[in-house]
Amino acid sequence: MAEPELVDVVVVGLGVGGEEVAGRLAEAGLTVVGIERDLVGGECPYWGCIPSKMMIRAANALAEAHRVNELAGSAEVRPDWAPVARRIREEATDTWDDKVAVDRFTGKGGRFVRGTGRLDGRNRVRVGEQVFEARYGVVLGTGTRPSVPPIDGLADNPYWTNHQAIEVEELPESLLVLGGGAIGLELAQVFARFGVRVTVVEAADRVLALEEPEASEIAATALRADGVEIHTGVKAERVEHDGASFTVHGGGRTFGGEKLLVATGRRAHLEELGLETVQVDAKQRYLPVDERMHVTEGIWAVGDLTGEGAFTHIAMYQAGIVVADLLDHMRRTKGGPDPSGTASVMGGAAGAVSAVGGAMSTGSTVAPGSVPVADYRALPRVTFTDPEVGAVGLTERQARDRGINVQIGYTDLTSSTRGWIHKAGNAGFIKLVVDADQGVLIGATSVGPAGGEVLSALVVAVHAAVPLSQLRHMIYAYPTFHRAIEDALRNLR
Numbered sequence: 001m002a003e004p005e006l007v008d009v010v011v012v013g014l015g016v017g018g019e020e021v022a023g024r025l026a027e028a029g030l031t032v033v034g035i036e037r038d039l040v041g042g043e044c045p046y047w048g049c050i051p052s053k054m055m056i057r058a059a060n061a062l063a064e065a066h067r068v069n070e071l072a073g074s075a076e077v078r079p080d081w082a083p084v085a086r087r088i089r090e091e092a093t094d095t096w097d098d099k100v101a102v103d104r105f106t107g108k109g110g111r112f113v114r115g116t117g118r119l120d121g122r123n124r125v126r127v128g129e130q131v132f133e134a135r136y137g138v139v140l141g142t143g144t145r146p147s148v149p150p151i152d153g154l155a156d157n158p159y160w161t162n163h164q165a166i167e168v169e170e171l172p173e174s175l176l177v178l179g180g181g182a183i184g185l186e187l188a189q190v191f192a193r194f195g196v197r198v199t200v201v202e203a204a205d206r207v208l209a210l211e212e213p214e215a216s217e218i219a220a221t222a223l224r225a226d227g228v229e230i231h232t233g234v235k236a237e238r239v240e241h242d243g244a245s246f247t248v249h250g251g252g253r254t255f256g257g258e259k260l261l262v263a264t265g266r267r268a269h270l271e272e273l274g275l276e277t278v279q280v281d282a283k284q285r286y287l288p289v290d291e292r293m294h295v296t297e298g299i300w301a302v303g304d305l306t307g308e309g310a311f312t313h314i315a316m317y318q319a320g321i322v323v324a325d326l327l328d329h330m331r332r333t334k335g336g337p338d339p340s341g342t343a344s345v346m347g348g349a350a351g352a353v354s355a356v357g358g359a360m361s362t363g364s365t366v367a368p369g370s371v372p373v374a375d376y377r378a379l380p381r382v383t384f385t386d387p388e389v390g391a392v393g394l395t396e397r398q399a400r401d402r403g404i405n406v407q408i409g410y411t412d413l414t415s416s417t418r419g420w421i422h423k424a425g426n427a428g429f430i431k432l433v434v435d436a437d438q439g440v441l442i443g444a445t446s447v448g449p450a451g452g453e454v455l456s457a458l459v460v461a462v463h464a465a466v467p468l469s470q471l472r473h474m475i476y477a478y479p480t481f482h483r484a485i486e487d488a489l490r491n492l493r
């Protein structure tokens, strides 16, 4: 057996979270080994956020062009997928090549190892024949993969996951989408706008089932207007593929499509990580962490794997905490004041440029011994359909289930000045969930042409527990979409 090689930190999985942790620790002067079995950067830049948002940008341009007829004369639109596929291949993913990302990491002083990492006892990680022993810690950032439901006939057939949907060069004539969550709906709308006949089959009684029912309704209406067939409350029971197309059986009905996209959620694969060698239960759905991302002594986890929300901004947020905590742990292990100077580096060196853009730096200045802890109260989430569905904090149902004395404020965007001016494509609303006893917002949903952007004001309000009295007496620019927040506040009851 190979002698273990002693390093400061080992990071397993260099997706959004792992790459950020590994890069920042390397920049801080630690010896960091980063292990990635596929592409450095992970799901977001190659098969997730970035290419899907490029697709959405293109599909929305088509939709806007159609709106010319209602607002500004006439426009003839001939969709063409080729420039979208080219942009994803050339601009987003370098044809799914991570050389730039690997160089970025090694340029910061990190040591890159391509392979599958697995815990091999406390502080140890094995990659093939190599074994690394971490002086200060091991960070797991191995993410999730699509969760494929155990539907009869599905596993044996060439279904799509988000990977094939993002890599597609020639669009199919028709597409069946299993799952009406954020990923399913975003991709369904894109393909429909490019002329694909799309059918969404969702087991829950509404699409976007985790969001407010009003958001589900408006999203379903928008997709139907784009020609998407939506069937809710249908549990797929059997899948058939005849070599040319798929048939899904469920609820006594059948649904057909040339391709089948499975978008029924994501799953962490804990069983692959060697967790039993450090006495951690690998049979859980996600890897539980404490508020500083500790799994167990000497092991941290970051990103989708932790089950705190499958978003790039969560992975980046948690990465900031892991970096601070690991440096603090190192300082305490070594004793005395911060030996690497990293407590002060934290503020400045935080600007690590990640695979998905420098704007995502999550740095915070950390005094030795004072490490920020995770707080998910104001976790924002955006479904980038048109209209966009942005949400933060608790939904009305979640708040009522917690026994909170709830007040709701609602306003329709179409009746706001900006919504009325906007006209074509102006569907949307603002819904506020208020803790009436505390006099603060605890949740909000913002749907509209800029629903995700309008959300930012509501995130600040929930995060900082801004008193309602203050929200009511601030000035909202006229005529913006976000001015509708003021209307919703007026309607609180």
Ligand SMILES: Cc1cc2nc3c(=O)[nH]c(=O)nc-3n(C[C@H](O)[C@H](O)[C@H](O)COP(=O)(O)OP(=O)(O)OC[C@H]3O[C@@H](n4cnc5c(N)ncnc54)[C@H](O)[C@@H]3O)c2cc1C
Binding pocket: 012, 013, 014, 015, 016, 017, 018, 035, 036, 037, 038, 039, 040, 041, 042, 043, 044, 047, 048, 049, 050, 052, 053, 115, 116, 117, 118, 141, 142, 143, 144, 162, 183, 272, 273, 302, 303, 304, 305, 309, 310, 311, 312, 313, 314, 315, 384
């Ligand atoms: C279609 C789609 C659209 C999305 N859109 C958005 C969006 O708009 N906004 C948003 O915030 N989020 C979005 N997401 C979610 C976002 O992509 C994830 O939250 C993010 O990628 C999570 O980062 P991560 O570091 O936890 O994991 P990942 O990005 O999944 O990276 C984990 C990495 O670990 C590697 N790995 C796994 N096991 C091992 C091992 N044993 N050894 C070595 N390497 C290993 C994997 O190869 C992978 O590269 C989207 C996701 C999808 C699928």
